[in-house]
Amino acid sequence: MTTSRARTKTTATRAAFVVGAVVATAAAAGLAAAPAQAAPPGAVTIASAPISVVQWPAVGLQFSGLVVPMPALGNVTAATTGTRGITRLAAPFPATTCSASGGGALVSINWLNVTNGRSGNATVKPCTNFLDPTPHHRDVATGSGQIVLSTHLIGSRAYPNAAQPSLPGAGGFIAP
Structure with a gap:
């Protein structure tokens, strides 16, 4: 019974890691795919950061x-x-x-x-x-x-x- 609990805990930890990796990848892809807005000619495009x-x-x-x-x-x-x-x-x-x-x-x-x-x-x-x-x-x-x-x-x-x-x-x- 102890082995079964350990396997369940390990499986849950791995699943949480995979879900977290998928969410992080999706968030990064969403940021990378954000539409760029065209700046008017001569405008400064760098924001203070x-x-x-x-x-x-x-x-x-x-x-x-x-x-x-x-x-x-x-x-x-x-x-x-x-x-x-x-x-x-x-x-x-x-x-x-x-x-x-x-x-x-x-x-x-x-x-x-x-x-x-x-x-x-x-x-x-x-x-x-x-x-x-x-x-x-x-x-x-x-x-x-x-x-x-x-x-x-x-x-x-x-x-x-x-x-x-x-x-x-x-x-x-x-x-x-």
């Missing part, structure tokens, strides 16, 4: 109000802006970092488009409540293609030692 960034974040050292050491991670986010070739870069810190000594740090993002050779640097402030003239995000003309980047946590003018010492990070994404 996040871009997946594969990365190893920059890591710095910060201290809370109780002098407890914690890591400060400089994770870069990328998004389209609605204009082809322009990418919005940011590096938001979580609230726990913004309330600690790492909140005064800035994130320097060096980027290179390996498809067209464009490169540049964008420095952003990761905490919106930090009073510094550096913007929270930057719209950069990366162009379309494969983008590689390196990130560094740097101190601001008000807090030159924020999130220091630190290790650089690296990553990449594909800009539409």
Whole structure:
């Protein structure tokens, strides 16, 4: 009787997997078969959307109000802006970092488009409540293609030692 129950459970698990795979395939086919709407000539066809960034974040050292050491991670986010070739870069810190000594740090993002050779640097402030003239995000003309980047946590003018010492990070994404 125990063997019969085990077989029934295994069969039910396999059936659930097959049904789930069929539903996922049907959903993917439905999305792929969605009718495309023609855009008027000269119209921008890219919508603002996040871009997946594969990365190893920059890591710095910060201290809370109780002098407890914690890591400060400089994770870069990328998004389209609605204009082809322009990418919005940011590096938001979580609230726990913004309330600690790492909140005064800035994130320097060096980027290179390996498809067209464009490169540049964008420095952003990761905490919106930090009073510094550096913007929270930057719209950069990366162009379309494969983008590689390196990130560094740097101190601001008000807090030159924020999130220091630190290790650089690296990553990449594909800009539409």
